[in-house]
Amino acid sequence: MYISLYDVGLFSLFVLLVIIGGYLIAVLRRALGVLCLVRGVLDAHQGDIGETISLFKETLININELTVSLKETTDHTNRAVRALPGEFTDTVEELRESFETFAFYAKIVGDVVKAVFSKAA
Structure with missing residues (x-):
C-alpha cells in the first residue's frame, strides 16, 4: 500500500487545523479567565463604582464653575x-x-x- 501526495497533504492540513483549533481553545480559555477576574473585581467594588458615577454630575458642575472663575x-x-x-x-x-x-x-x-x-x- 502506497501513500499518495494527496493523502499526505490532507493529513498535513488536518494536523494543522487541529493545532490551530487547540491554540484557539487555549486563547479563548485564557480570555474567559481574564473576563471572570474582571467581573469579580467589578462585583466586589459595585458600591464604590456607583458612588463615583453618582458624583460625576457634581464634579462636572464644579469644574465648570472653576473654569468660569479662572x-x-x-x-x-x-x-x-x-x-x-x-x-x-x-x-x-x-x-x-x-x-x-x-x-x-x-x-x-x-x-x-x-x-x-x-x-x-
Whole structure:
C-alpha cells in the first residue's frame, strides 16, 4: 500500500487545523479567565463604582464653575497688568515734572542767593 501526495497533504492540513483549533481553545480559555477576574473585581467594588458615577454630575458642575472663575480671574489680572504700565508711566511723568519744578525753583533760589551774596561782598 502506497501513500499518495494527496493523502499526505490532507493529513498535513488536518494536523494543522487541529493545532490551530487547540491554540484557539487555549486563547479563548485564557480570555474567559481574564473576563471572570474582571467581573469579580467589578462585583466586589459595585458600591464604590456607583458612588463615583453618582458624583460625576457634581464634579462636572464644579469644574465648570472653576473654569468660569479662572477665566474671570485671568481677565482681571490681564486688565491689571495692562493698566500697570499706564499708571507707572503716569507716575514717572508726574515725578519728572516734580523734579523739573524743583530744579527750576532751586535754580531761582540759587540765582537769588548768588545775587544777594555777590552784591554784599
